[in-house]
Amino acid sequence: xxxxxxxxxxxxxxxxxxxxxxxxxxVGILDNLxxxxxxxxxxxxxxxxxxxxxxxxxxxxxxxxxxxxxxLAAFKAAGESMLKPEIYATNNITGSLNLINACLKHNVxxxxxxxxxxxxxxxxxxxxxxxxxxxxTNYYGYTKLAIEQNLEWFDRLKxxxxxxxxYFNAAGYDVSGKMLGLEKKPANLIPLVMExxxxxxxxxxxxxxxxxxxxxxxxxxxVHVTDLADAHxxxxxxxxxxxxxxxxNLGSGSGVSVQEIIDKSREITGRDIPAQxxxxxxxxxxxxxxxxxxxxxxxxxxxxxxDIETILRTTWEVYLADRKKSVITS
Ligand code: WQD
Numbered sequence: 470x471x472x473x474x475x476x477x478x479x480x481x482x483x484x485x486x487x488x489x490x491x492x493x494x495x496v497g498i499l500d501n502l503x504x505x506x507x508x509x510x511x512x513x514x515x516x517x518x519x520x521x522x523x524x525x526x527x528x529x530x531x532x533x534x535x536x537x538x539x540x541l542a543a544f545k546a547a548g549e550s551m552l553k554p555e556i557y558a559t560n561n562i563t564g565s566l567n568l569i570n571a572c573l574k575h576n577v578x579x580x581x582x583x584x585x586x587x588x589x590x591x592x593x594x595x596x597x598x599x600x601x602x603x604x605x606t607n608y609y610g611y612t613k614l615a616i617e618q619n620l621e622w623f624d625r626l627k628x629x630x631x632x633x634x635x636y637f638n639a640a641g642y643d644v645s646g647k648m649l650g651l652e653k654k655p656a657n658l659i660p661l662v663m664e665x666x667x668x669x670x671x672x673x674x675x676x677x678x679x680x681x682x683x684x685x686x687x688x689x690x691x692v693h694v695t696d697l698a699d700a701h702x703x704x705x706x707x708x709x710x711x712x713x714x715x716x717x718n719l720g721s722g723s724g725v726s727v728q729e730i731i732d733k734s735r736e737i738t739g740r741d742i743p744a745q746x747x748x749x750x751x752x753x754x755x756x757x758x759x760x761x762x763x764x765x766x767x768x769x770x771x772x773x774x775x776d777i778e779t780i781l782r783t784t785w786e787v788y789l790a791d792r793k794k795s796v797i798t799s
Pocket of ligand 1: 545547584585586587609636637638639656657658659661673674675676677686687688689727750753
């Protein structure tokens with residue numbers, strides 16, 4: 470198949486590209502390189518530099534002919550979305566509508582959406598299943614919900630079939646050791662822990678240790694990016710086989726606390742990783758854990774690499790290798 474990955478030069482996109490290439494598909498990558506890296510673009514893929522706000526660019530790229538499009542191009546910093554909702558509205562919502570229009574115009578009728586657990590907001594029960602109420606507590610989560618709801622309408626009115634993949638906390642790096650998907654300016658916990666371990670930052674700020682959890686720190690469901698990537702391939706095959714839309718959670722099903730991550734990271738890296746305990750970050754739920762039984766049932770998907778040891782070890786290996794590379798080239 471010919472699969473177009475929009476945002477495919479990013480952290481997750483690069484791993485998704487590898488998963489499609491590994492099983493023999495032709496991968497196109499459209500990316501504006503605002504956060505993605507040209508060095509992440511895999512050999513053998515067709516690269517197009519462009520922006521989802523540029524509808525003429527979309528016309529040119531979509532005219533190449535694709536069997537499916539995977540939409541991974543979004544701003545994803547929940548905190549930033551509360552300060553600059555206008556750029557999230559434009560890029561995430563208008564940009565996605567531009568993609569949907571390009572699909573209809575060029576008859577690309579299979580759409581895989583990178584969605585997020587942020588659509589749920591504060592959990593009223595755990596683990597979170599797909600029927601859980603959707604009350605996003607940040608504007609980023611709202612943009613993902615708005616895109617999902619638009620896709621429901623375009624399925625109903627125009628027959629555009631989609632699979633929305635609600636990622637929980639994406640983490641880890643390629644298990645075969647390829648240095649894929651390095652992030653320019655990471656904002657999530659685990660990259661920040663590793664930057665502290667490698668010495669790029671003096672300490673880690675722990676946002677709250679007074680939550681009602683085992684050790685008082687926030688609990689999240691970390692899912693390995695290779696597992697996420699496999700789900701995109703399964704979701705595309707699902708659309709080819711069933712031609713029916715679907716929305717599923719992607720998580721490991723187990724929760725890990727910030728403190729557990731710090732302790733395990735100290736063990737794996739052998740580094741001190743100084744941590745400073747500060748106030749809670751507004752909008753952070755105490756605990757988020759996924760039920761992914763629907764993905765297992767409909768996609769035959771199961772997280773294989775999402776144990777915290779593999780996630781932390783593969784991440785540390787990439788940070789070490791990157792540090793060695795920068796020492797050599799400096
Ligand atoms: C994880 C835990 C923090 C940083 C966000 C988005 C979500 C998704 C994943 C895209 C929390 C704590 C963090 C730090 C800390 N993004 N933390 N110190 O907030 O669960 O989810 O990223 O889909 O939509 O909201 O991820 O990595 O920011 O935080 O203590 O410097 O680590 O409080 O408990 P989060 P995170």
